[in-house]
Amino acid sequence: MVSATVALAATAATVLAFTGVGLLASRGRVDSVETYVSARDSAGSGTLAATVIASMMGVWILFSPAESGAAFGGLPAVLGYAIGSAIPLALFVPVGARIREVMPAGHSLTEFAYARFGTGMYVFVLAVSVFYMFVFLAAEMTGIAGALAFVAGVPHWQTSLLVGGFVLLYTTYGGLLASIVTDTVQTLVILPLLAVGFAGALLSLGGAGDLHAAAVSADPVLLDPAFGPGLEFGLYVAFALLGANMLNQGVWQRVYAADGERSLRRGMGLAAVVVVPMLVLSGLFGIAAAGLSLTESGSASIAFFLVLAEAFPAWVTLAVVVLAVLLVMSSADTMFNAIASVVTADLARVLDAPDERTLWLGGRGLTVAVALGAIFIGAQGYSVLQLFLTADLLAAGVFVPFLAGLYTERLTGPGAIVSGLAGLAVGFAYFPTLRGLVAAIPGLGSALPTPSFLVAFAGATLVSAALTAAATALGDADADLETLGRDVRSLDDPVADGGSER
């Protein structure tokens, strides 16, 4: 086991180095709230790919895919997780191009929801999106605190405060620009570290042949691509990830940050491609852990780290600590800025012609508030799985009618809301996680069907999609998508606050 002092020193060195990168990269460049929240047209293909990879691949990739491989269905569960994570990114190629076409000067997904559907859908999308992003953030802080506690016995609060505090520092100063630059460098460290790390583990454990033999000997279904529970898990995770990621403001920001449609297409495409092998590798750690009987005590959630401890000397663990810290930093800075940007963009509309100073205070104040909340939750060591699943289900119900508004002029705001609520009603009826709460509603207890995550997530998505199609056919909204973006307020009055006037 690595000592807590050494692990904390490695963590501190990593966060300090990347805080320096973030501060230096954004120095003098963040001259308006517009740049702080949008970094519009600033990222080429490589930068966009790197920032999307870093933003989406948090420390969760060291936990969830490995756990799914070890405990939720072996190979098909891992493949479902991997492919399900890639689909939203691939979908953002056409959807992102459409977003830029419909609202070229936009900043956030809630801005679009308000302009296209009005207040009701705006509130719906705002609540679901911010809830999902905050849970993602809290899960990241909890994950890194748990990882350092496991490998080095570092108290949760120390890790949470150290990582969250420094990410807050450069994100508050440099906004989205700082996030994109640090993401780019982080991706260029994360990818080889992950590949070399897994190759080392594979060789240390005797090679692919030995690992295969161990997995088959321990439980043949681990490598069975047709294993039913694994397929079911893979399918419902794909539905869950689809909705949640389509409502991720961090990705919407990067759609606008691309310096053109070609960069958007290549950047999102590359990110979608690499997500699959990244998650497969992590998932194979879980299968390896199960094959080597390391997860017998019910510790599947830390399967990755169990294999690490088995395969490598303690000093290599330090490299993984650095990897984990990078994964968290790159996702946390995205979420800090994404949540702040949603509200900042809306402040410009909600407040009556706010001045630049008010918007700055809003943007930076919200970043601090979000960060403090996430640091606090990360220090508690809660299980956030139930919250994550709930956020995913909410997103599964709302994302289809929301995105349909990009393509049809007929769908009305009430039609979109009813479609979303109907999807959620079906989803919650089958949702195993909140069964007690739903059953407590008078008259519902005995009427609830057999719970199933697959039916809940697929049902929420497909029912909302079917009703969206019906509402579109029957609707007469006559929204003009050509002029939808003309009322978007620009946030780009230059000020000397963290940057210099041009």
Add this chain to the structure above:
Amino acid sequence: MTALALAALGPTAFAALAWGSIGLVLAVFAAVCWLVLGER
């Protein structure tokens, strides 16, 4: 079902999945490096 599946993913396929994933991650790493450097 298990026997059929094991035939589908034998040791060679397992090795190909593991090493292929490693190779693909490294290939995308190289592509991202190349693209990022091309932006400068």
